Amino acid sequence: MNATVYTRKDFQTDQEVRWCPGCGDYAILAAVQSVFPELGIPKEKFVVVSGIGCSSRFPYYMNTYGFHSIHGRAPAVATGIKLANPELEVWVATGDGDGLSIGGNHTIHMLRRNVGLKVLLFNNRIYGLTKGQYSPTSEVGKKAKSTPYGSVDRPFHPLSVALGAEAGFVARGVDVMQPHLKGVLRRAAAHRGSAFLEILQNCNIFNDGAWEAIVEKEVRDDRLIALEHGQPLVFGKNRDKGIRLNGLALEVVSLGNGVTEADLLVHDEKNPNPAYAFLLSRMETEPGFPTPIGVLRAVDDAPRYEDLVANQIAQVQAKKGAGDLAGLLHEGDVWEVK
Amino acid sequence: MNATVYTRKDFQTDQEVRWCPGCGDYAILAAVQSVFPELGIPKEKFVVVSGIGCSSRFPYYMNTYGFHSIHGRAPAVATGIKLANPELEVWVATGDGDGLSIGGNHTIHMLRRNVGLKVLLFNNRIYGLTKGQYSPTSEVGKKAKSTPYGSVDRPFHPLSVALGAEAGFVARGVDVMQPHLKGVLRRAAAHRGSAFLEILQNCNIFNDGAWEAIVEKEVRDDRLIALEHGQPLVFGKNRDKGIRLNGLALEVVSLGNGVTEADLLVHDEKNPNPAYAFLLSRMETEPGFPTPIGVLRAVDDAPRYEDLVANQIAQVQAKKGAGDLAGLLHEGDVWEVK
Amino acid sequence: MATTIEAPYRRKETLESAVIRFAGDSGDGMQITGSQFTNTSALFGNDLATFPDFPAEIRAPAGTLPGVSGFQVHFGASDVHTPGDAVDALIAMNPAALKVNLGDLKPNGLLIVNTDNFKEQDLKKAKLEKSPLEDHSLDAYRLFPVELTRLTRAALKDLGLDAKSMDRCKNFFALGMCYWLYNRSMEPTYRWLDDKFKGKPVLAEANKLAMKAGYAYCEATEQFQTSYEIPPAKLSPGTYRNISGNTALAIGFIAAAQRSGLRLFQGSYPITPASDVLHELSAYKQFGVTTFQAEDEIAAVCAAIGAAYAGQLAITTTSGPGMALKMEAIGLAVMTELPLVICDIQRGGPSTGLPTKTEQADLFQALFGRNSEAPLPVLAASTPGDCFWIAFEAARLAVKHMVPVIVLTDGYLANGAEPWRVPTVDELPKIDVSFRTDPADFLPYERDPKTLARPWAIPGTPGLEHRIGGIEKQERTGNVNYEPANHERMVKTRAEKVARIADEIPDVVPAGDPDGDVLLVGWGSTYGSITAALRALRARGRRVGHVHLRHLNPLPKNLGEVLRRYRRVVVPEMNLGQLLMVLRAKYLVDAIGLNKVQGKPFRQDEIEQKVEEVLG
Amino acid sequence: MATTIEAPYRRKETLESAVIRFAGDSGDGMQITGSQFTNTSALFGNDLATFPDFPAEIRAPAGTLPGVSGFQVHFGASDVHTPGDAVDALIAMNPAALKVNLGDLKPNGLLIVNTDNFKEQDLKKAKLEKSPLEDHSLDAYRLFPVELTRLTRAALKDLGLDAKSMDRCKNFFALGMCYWLYNRSMEPTYRWLDDKFKGKPVLAEANKLAMKAGYAYCEATEQFQTSYEIPPAKLSPGTYRNISGNTALAIGFIAAAQRSGLRLFQGSYPITPASDVLHELSAYKQFGVTTFQAEDEIAAVCAAIGAAYAGQLAITTTSGPGMALKMEAIGLAVMTELPLVICDIQRGGPSTGLPTKTEQADLFQALFGRNSEAPLPVLAASTPGDCFWIAFEAARLAVKHMVPVIVLTDGYLANGAEPWRVPTVDELPKIDVSFRTDPADFLPYERDPKTLARPWAIPGTPGLEHRIGGIEKQERTGNVNYEPANHERMVKTRAEKVARIADEIPDVVPAGDPDGDVLLVGWGSTYGSITAALRALRARGRRVGHVHLRHLNPLPKNLGEVLRRYRRVVVPEMNLGQLLMVLRAKYLVDAIGLNKVQGKPFRQDEIEQKVEEVLG
Numbered sequence A, B: 001m002n003a004t005v006y007t008r009k010d011f012q013t014d015q016e017v018r019w020c021p022g023c024g025d026y027a028i029l030a031a032v033q034s035v036f037p038e039l040g041i042p043k044e045k046f047v048v049v050s051g052i053g054c055s056s057r058f059p060y061y062m063n064t065y066g067f068h069s070i071h072g073r074a075p076a077v078a079t080g081i082k083l084a085n086p087e088l089e090v091w092v093a094t095g096d097g098d099g100l101s102i103g104g105n106h107t108i109h110m111l112r113r114n115v116g117l118k119v120l121l122f123n124n125r126i127y128g129l130t131k132g133q134y135s136p137t138s139e140v141g142k143k144a145k146s147t148p149y150g151s152v153d154r155p156f157h158p159l160s161v162a163l164g165a166e167a168g169f170v171a172r173g174v175d176v177m178q179p180h181l182k183g184v185l186r187r188a189a190a191h192r193g194s195a196f197l198e199i200l201q202n203c204n205i206f207n208d209g210a211w212e213a214i215v216e217k218e219v220r221d222d223r224l225i226a227l228e229h230g231q232p233l234v235f236g237k238n239r240d241k242g243i244r245l246n247g248l249a250l251e252v253v254s255l256g257n258g259v260t261e262a263d264l265l266v267h268d269e270k271n272p273n274p275a276y277a278f279l280l281s282r283m284e285t286e287p288g289f290p291t292p293i294g295v296l297r298a299v300d301d302a303p304r305y306e307d308l309v310a311n312q313i314a315q316v317q318a319k320k321g322a323g324d325l326a327g328l329l330h331e332g333d334v335w336e337v338k
Numbered sequence C, D: 001m002a003t004t005i006e007a008p009y010r011r012k013e014t015l016e017s018a019v020i021r022f023a024g025d026s027g028d029g030m031q032i033t034g035s036q037f038t039n040t041s042a043l044f045g046n047d048l049a050t051f052p053d054f055p056a057e058i059r060a061p062a063g064t065l066p067g068v069s070g071f072q073v074h075f076g077a078s079d080v081h082t083p084g085d086a087v088d089a090l091i092a093m094n095p096a097a098l099k100v101n102l103g104d105l106k107p108n109g110l111l112i113v114n115t116d117n118f119k120e121q122d123l124k125k126a127k128l129e130k131s132p133l134e135d136h137s138l139d140a141y142r143l144f145p146v147e148l149t150r151l152t153r154a155a156l157k158d159l160g161l162d163a164k165s166m167d168r169c170k171n172f173f174a175l176g177m178c179y180w181l182y183n184r185s186m187e188p189t190y191r192w193l194d195d196k197f198k199g200k201p202v203l204a205e206a207n208k209l210a211m212k213a214g215y216a217y218c219e220a221t222e223q224f225q226t227s228y229e230i231p232p233a234k235l236s237p238g239t240y241r242n243i244s245g246n247t248a249l250a251i252g253f254i255a256a257a258q259r260s261g262l263r264l265f266q267g268s269y270p271i272t273p274a275s276d277v278l279h280e281l282s283a284y285k286q287f288g289v290t291t292f293q294a295e296d297e298i299a300a301v302c303a304a305i306g307a308a309y310a311g312q313l314a315i316t317t318t319s320g321p322g323m324a325l326k327m328e329a330i331g332l333a334v335m336t337e338l339p340l341v342i343c344d345i346q347r348g349g350p351s352t353g354l355p356t357k358t359e360q361a362d363l364f365q366a367l368f369g370r371n372s373e374a375p376l377p378v379l380a381a382s383t384p385g386d387c388f389w390i391a392f393e394a395a396r397l398a399v400k401h402m403v404p405v406i407v408l409t410d411g412y413l414a415n416g417a418e419p420w421r422v423p424t425v426d427e428l429p430k431i432d433v434s435f436r437t438d439p440a441d442f443l444p445y446e447r448d449p450k451t452l453a454r455p456w457a458i459p460g461t462p463g464l465e466h467r468i469g470g471i472e473k474q475e476r477t478g479n480v481n482y483e484p485a486n487h488e489r490m491v492k493t494r495a496e497k498v499a500r501i502a503d504e505i506p507d508v509v510p511a512g513d514p515d516g517d518v519l520l521v522g523w524g525s526t527y528g529s530i531t532a533a534l535r536a537l538r539a540r541g542r543r544v545g546h547v548h549l550r551h552l553n554p555l556p557k558n559l560g561e562v563l564r565r566y567r568r569v570v571v572p573e574m575n576l577g578q579l580l581m582v583l584r585a586k587y588l589v590d591a592i593g594l595n596k597v598q599g600k601p602f603r604q605d606e607i608e609q610k611v612e613e614v615l616g
């Protein structure tokens, strides 16, 4: 079956796609459906698991195995699937509410354990499905259904959360930047351990322009910085700005006037210390800095949880032999009654 | 009441302390009971909230208001208390299981919101109360009740988790280092926003020597580094080693042979960028590095959640006047039936 | 208050009541149209009941069957208890809406259709082979095909709006038509539009123009031969407003907070159909309400428990799946004997189920869904307006008895609306609360001899420092205690504390016949349908009574005696027989269930039929 | 197998049965002492029942009342069903143990006391004013004061151990005494010590020496005039082992996995008294068992659901508070119709309650604790050994009917032990499982016409790609569906699927009188007490029967008929009347509850008394 050649169509289902017209989720679906056929993996090996939310409808539209579970629990369900069958390619589709609010704990524990799952976190900074409450990624002051006077909670930065939870692969894509998104999807697919991919997504109904300020075509080049391993951190419409290290801090510099690319920080997604990626993940919190997209961290040297679990069983079996039921039943002191 | 002068005794209860003889929890209790009287806060203003675990018995031994809630939920209960009455001094006592396993999500959301709570996380790297299962902070390979062949889960580093969740105050103390522990307790008490304090604690029954390798008297000076704001990172029995910055990485250097304290990293707990504290929080993961104790980060410029919530209410009341019940009942279109 | 309009008409027929349903795509504004018609009819003085029925949470593609949104209103000149079994007039904005709703239209019923939306592709989206407008399938109805889109555009052409904006007004064209048909004033809707589009007067103008155009269209064309008049109902005197269940619930809690002098705290996590209670309360900060949108339902209820401990009137609101998550913490509230109100706005289940549909299948969960013996009072609201009173009563019981109280409503009550007599502030009893302050002889689990309530001693009070928690406690002292006899006494005391609330519950008085052949026992949102069925049955000479339970635990003291006055007991429920089981167990009566689990309320005739069947 | 020892004695009395209780501080090793005595008696051929009773999870300070740990064993020459109402011999290692346990010692019972622990400060820790050894308060018993500590040290003085290590052996001195008193061989304990202290032979030696010294002490001193003999019981033939409920449960699941050809998956989160099931299974990796210690109970059950979906025999184990947390996800398993076994090892509640004490008050939660209509099979084990069979049966039902199944045991069964006849592998029925593989006409919710089970189609199977989830599904296709009629059919189908399991449940056959005056209906761990009471009652000529339910949902088909054969039905339960309510509702019988909620099992006489009272 390895040689099966798929097209995008093979991954489409007959279910009507029930997102609002214009929703960023369509673009994400399209990107995933176009990347999956490239992976050379038999279709039946894919399982897409989700929680609840607009984003969590994702499995219904993927013609693979799919499990639309309950709110926030997709990482746990997926962990069970992966432990039961490490051969499966298990992808989790979740939202900023599903994966970081009610499901935050499962997300961080899955990353800590390094379960070999790919997590797509659709971040629209809002609860779409329940019609517009603020989420843990909403900016302070958000006026939403449950915060008519503006929210007062400080938001999470999803990539910082993931890095704090030991994540080995941390990346970011944008719904409206298809080629780039496909690129990071491919990278996530290639990562063996837990892969955490935040996708900036627009909810044109309840949070229209969620990311407008940084992803709009006109501003994008100045407000985003696309990370490339081994390349200096350059950005700007004219690629005339860069990020330089100053002690432990980053600073934005203009190229020219003696500042050259050689002065800039060179991106190292393989830096073993997550503090480097963490530093990158904080850029978005500082005024004047671009928001990084692409792969912040891709360190794949830790064994996968499901493999460790399977190996341990295999080792015990190798040592003790496959379990013998009669022996088990008679374990310990037994005696005969005639 | 502000002038009340308390002694340690005032904070002791008549309940028999039910920890195993030799448990590190005794030392933590003693430290807290000796620091509370110093704070000049009326006793009735303290509330100690906990989940379930050996550590969570803490409130019973503190002669203040106390709430021994359910497993993992102390941060949520405490948030409710703080929102209802921001004047109260609310301390949370929790364990590595309670606060990071079942309660991980509440912990990170509490930090994100910057609720003005002090969290004491008793980290004994084991589930004590349930008699010895491994916890999310147990080292890989831990043989415990539920892992007779050794655990395979990668552990959390609690301070990294907290920093990934936007914590403004992150510190570490050690049960057997009383004066130092009292110092960090005082610092936590002084912090207005969320204060997260990990306390390395021995469980002499189920995980004896949990921290032996770094906190034993003989090795302590070489294996721990006590952070002091504004001071270079020096450690070692003879204070002959230090931490130097090399690009983005830290390195351990010996003082002498041209290397002086001036070459070392100077600790800055007020560094606005949490990436600095995050970098420090990773030292424990690298062989040859000392584990930092003391205050890694103390940035208190973010407003407290409970104050923001209270202010918003006050502002609306100032603008609209205190709510009028009759008006509320008659809101919208009403009509009269005679 | 009600204004009428003098409209020229061909024939004006007076009716006791009428049922209209507005149906269209989710994007067509049917909920607003229905609400406006409802509001206007309420102001006119009709009694009424509504049934909004919208698609599951996800927006379906425009024009498709799953995307259909409907709003039904039943308005009348005398008591109206249900949104109506069948529809007198159906407004269908597209083929999908027509297909989904036609089955409920009465034979010869009025059918207004927007013909502009019956193009090839519209039909395809609705999975129709050919247009029902052309195949005689609608012959049984009084069909009025109207080019709603075109006519709306024509009416708005001078406003300089783009096509999309103009098309958004076509629901007001339809509304205008209905106002003509039922002789309603457009004034209240004008006012509403002015208020709603304060910042964008051109949109207010556009919608007004569209509505007027619809009105004028009926007046001008010969299509409509008859218009209808439904005189005002004879409601008991007072001030009225139209109110939905979720709004009533929200303001009921504010009222309880005001009358008890407590601050209101809501810990909640969004979930359909409960979210609106959070939305409502978050807008009432002038009442000092704290609303906390937590990270999940567990944190929401735990924060509420914390707030209750600290002395606030604490509530948490959710629906079935969220309720399941709260159960462990509710057990903690039972053990710590703190006042707390937990509202479950029930929806279709199990699991995620049918999130936007109604059901009343969480009674078992409310009564029994906790580990071990953890009894607590359970109340249920009967009508949208009753949600106010149930909220108030729940809050009163919680703080008086120091006990968590569960309130059950459901999606139908939450979103449905009815005219509600507004109480005066003085009609609302004061709720006495006194925090313990005296340190002399203070024991955290000392009990009030009558209610068995323990004192409410809040942090910050000098001299009352004490510890509470979820481990079994010693009587009186509240210290941790594992003694067998103490445990049994505490288990029984907690049960007795709840049981004693029965002393405060009024005896039930059956509606209809005080004894006879069949007693209908209901709870929750079936009130309207049972009441309507009762009236019809008795009009036919059946000897039938009706008891509607607002207190489900403990049950009213005289209930057993009342049950035995009838030959048969029938329990209609939107579940598989939950109250039924409780009644059978408690009173050993061979009660029969009438069970409907379709995500929608009973029709009156379903209840009538069941009673007839039982009467044999 | 059983070896006996020829011991010189003064008088040897033969008894039908005896009850010993070892009591001391948590640190005194009473659980080990009791287990050793139990094991030896089992090997000797006695029937027996045990009751370990240890303090709540936290270690109390040494010597205090809350720190007392006890282990009671009832061993006999004929059927033994309970650990015994009262104690024949009490070994009390300190004043606290004496104080806590004395009330259960029979008048004139044997009382061995370690006098070395009765110093001033020991008495103070036990909150005693003066020594009971000196105030004649023990006159009603046969008191044997023994300097246990001193004598043990004396026996071990040559081993070169420190005082602390020597003192740790004093429980084996006491054990040796009991072996003498009851004429037991020390051989099995020698073997156990050799194995346990493989790495530290000096400790094995020390404990052996202490035990021998205790034995010799009895033989040598004149204190003991009598020793006792309890002949082997006449158990039905077979191979036996002594087994606790948690062990039986664990190996029951392994057996089911082996007999079905499935891999076993356990998702769990530690909680008393369920943790041991996780500990047991994690040690059986050679059987391919995957144990997953999750971050909480929700993750544990969700991972199990994932594993079930992927084709493993999935279980999750917990106790009351954790069970509450799992309920939302169990609803998902109901909706997705996946096989899953959820075990609730019940403990005292509500909330955190009495974590180490037993109770059976989670029946309501198991039956009713989910949102909406989410019925599922509920089974309960009756004895420690029965836990094996219940696990097996639950697994069989789950995979055959594609349904989550709840298993209830409790702390008493979990930690209690009994001789258990070991089945041969062939006695265990094969469990047929076939994953769907054929893509032709595959529909995920097509049903087996008999069981109504849907196919188990696991990821990785080519051509069966499909989506499942918690939203209501269309019949057969499993697609998301919100239609009213479909929903009702699905709700009823899910209920019917569970109800049909009754076809496989054997009819109940009452023990004792097949009809008569009183039927005792029990479930779970009350089996032993009821059985013992039944025997006593019938011996007194009472016409009493006993039905013990292992299937609580659905109930056996003939149960209603059986209930009606008796004048009265009495339902003893360690709760406030949960099965009682179900029986009353379902069968409309005026059954009466006998309810004890003290964190400990019924005494036989409590049941007898109740029956006598009912017989009036």
Ligand SMILES: Cc1ncc(C[n+]2csc(CCOP(=O)(O)OP(=O)(O)O)c2C)c(N)n1
Pocket (backbone or CB within 6 Å): A052, A053, A054, A055, A056, A070, A071, A094, A095, A096, A097, A098, A099, A122, A124, A126, A127, A128, A129, A130, A135, C269, C270, C271, C272, C297, C321, C322, C325, C352
């Ligand atoms: C236990 C539970 N609580 C609450 C809900 C309601 N709910 C469904 S989705 C959702 C939030 C969705 O937000 P997000 O994950 O950001 O997804 P989006 O819709 O924005 O894609 C909520 C609160 C639920 N289904 N279950």
Ligand SMILES: Cc1ncc(C[n+]2csc(CCOP(=O)(O)OP(=O)(O)O)c2C)c(N)n1
Pocket (backbone or CB within 6 Å): B052, B053, B054, B055, B056, B070, B071, B094, B095, B096, B097, B098, B099, B122, B124, B126, B127, B128, B129, B130, B135, D269, D270, D271, D272, D297, D321, D322, D325, D352
């Ligand atoms: C809902 C629930 N699940 C599980 C438990 C059992 N439990 C109690 S404490 C605990 C872990 C304690 O570990 P930790 O927080 O590290 O505290 P420690 O005892 O080590 O101080 C567990 C699993 C419980 N009480 N409630």
Ligand code: SF4
Pocket (backbone or CB within 6 Å): A018, A019, A020, A022, A023, A024, A025, A054, A055, A124, A128, A129, A202, A203, A204, A205, A206, A207, C059
């Ligand atoms: S509500 Fe927002 S996120 Fe959901 S489908 Fe619509 S546009 Fe997308």
Ligand code: SF4
Pocket (backbone or CB within 6 Å): B018, B019, B020, B022, B023, B024, B025, B054, B055, B124, B128, B129, B202, B203, B204, B205, B206, B207, D059
């Ligand atoms: S078990 Fe461990 S953590 Fe718990 S009280 Fe004993 S020593 Fe302390």
Ligand SMILES: [Mg+2]
Pocket (backbone or CB within 6 Å): A053, A095, A096, A097, A122, A123, A124, A125, A126, A127, A128, A135
């Ligand atoms: Mg979202």
Ligand SMILES: [Mg+2]
Pocket (backbone or CB within 6 Å): B053, B095, B096, B097, B122, B123, B124, B125, B126, B127, B128, B135
């Ligand atoms: Mg711990």
